[in-house]
Amino acid sequence: MFSPDDYDFELPTEQIAQAPASERSAARMFVLAEAGAAVSTHSRVGALEAVLDGVAEARGQRPLIVVNDSRVVPARIHVFRATGGRVELLVVDPAALGPGARVRAWARGARRLREGEVLRLPGAHGETALLELRYLGAEGEGEAADSRARVFEIVRGQLLDALEAVGELPLPPYIARPEGPDAADRERYQTLYARHRGSVAAPTAGLHFDAAMLERLEVAPITLHVGPGTFLPMDTEDVRAHRVGSERYSISEASAARIEAARAEGRPILAVGTTATRTLESVALANGGAIVPGSGRTELVITPGYRFSVVDLLLTNFHLPRSSLLMLVCCLGGRERVLAAYAEAVAAGYRFYSYGDCMLVERSG
Structure with a gap:
């Protein structure tokens, strides 16, 4: 049995971000690379291209970046x-x-x-x-x-x-807004590439991408409309019994072709956010490992023992303790390794959750 206690950690309340960084790409980025053991560096999102150059040097290919282009609805x-x-x-x-x-x-x-x-x-x-x-x-x-x-x-x-x-923008309850979301929230709680209306929460890792970065990076958009159940703490004795609810996804012919071409060339796939990760892995599970165009619904919860078939790297924010999102990151990067990185991030003063800083995690093993 795997307990929610296995994905718990202590976080000072003052490190829960109440507002985004002054500029999108100014957020801090904790880089957790795989080199037989945990290798961490502290950087900024604006340096992502340089970090990916390092990945390309190590792997021989530059990653293809997959983003979730769902748009938050004032629900x-x-x-x-x-x-x-x-x-x-x-x-x-x-x-x-x-x-x-x-x-x-x-x-x-x-x-x-x-x-x-x-x-x-x-x-x-x-x-x-x-x-x-x-x-x-x-x-x-x-x-x-x-x-x-x-x-x-x-x-x-x-x-x-x-x-x-x-409608009112459904900010998470840990962001205190006694008078409700303001004009700044309506701009910053939305990715610049958001296109398709349907989410009740932002795919927050993408909040860090600014226009200049998007012009330079190779990005393939897919869509998963985020439901509120994604962020619920796990309250089951065994995490494998946790459910997040059904969420709609779609992948265009163009994006499916780009992702499959990158995989055929041996290029790493970098998913921006846990929602992009779950979409890619869900589609691969349903199609013999292939990413194919189409739409459907997924209830995938990634639990211990899951074998990733598509995602090699993940850019993601720091998540709630005892949540399925933190569990997903631990499944990708290794539980002890990721939780040690969380402890290091807390000690280094990183800002947590939706408006906070982020982590780039390379798949372990």
Whole structure:
């Protein structure tokens, strides 16, 4: 059995980043290379190209960088009952849905909701409702069910349009914003290459890439729409029983061809973020090791013993203790090696979580 305690660490509260670095590429970057033992260096994201030159010298080929181009949707809304009571919803899987479609959401203040009652989302100035939702109840039981989710049916309106009009950016709870997200958050909690709307959390490793870097680096975009379950701490006795929920992904023909061509040439694949990693590995698992174009859903949780078939290097932020994301990094880089690096990063004053610094990890062994 593998316990969540195996992925725990101590972090001073003051090292949880409350704002991003002054410039995207100014964030610190902890480089954990594989050379038979842990070899670490301290750098900045702006020096990534020089670091990759070193990888190319060691491996004979420059890595292909794979990013997640999903765009964060302002998916937190406040809807109202006929009695005037307010319910906060975090839409779990925001998509282009209209009347008759079902919507899943995490809810606050929903204990007294009655099945069949209709809730209204007013416009910015209280005008006619942008969205009306009929409450259908808690999500049913089953292995893929989300015990936190409530299910609603759209009676009136278009979901994405309503969210974009009056929704709130769903910043993680460890970023304190008593008055809600501000204008700076709306810019910086989004990657520069974000294209396809559908995430409720940013693929945060990509927040460090600025326009100048993107012009110089060879990047292949794929899409995974991040759900809130990805960041939940593991609360099962055995981490292999942990679930993150189903998330939508897609890979274009152009990106699939570029990734497969790079692999055929023996080039390393550098995934930017755990979401890009899980997408690549999910597609490979379903297609005999190949990256093929298409779309689907994944519930992949990478647990101890997993053998990576695509990703050679990972650029990722520092993650929550006891989380499946930290476990993924440990599976790639080696648990003792990665946790030792986390302890070194804490001692060196690195900033943690979504707005914090990042780590470049080379696959162990």
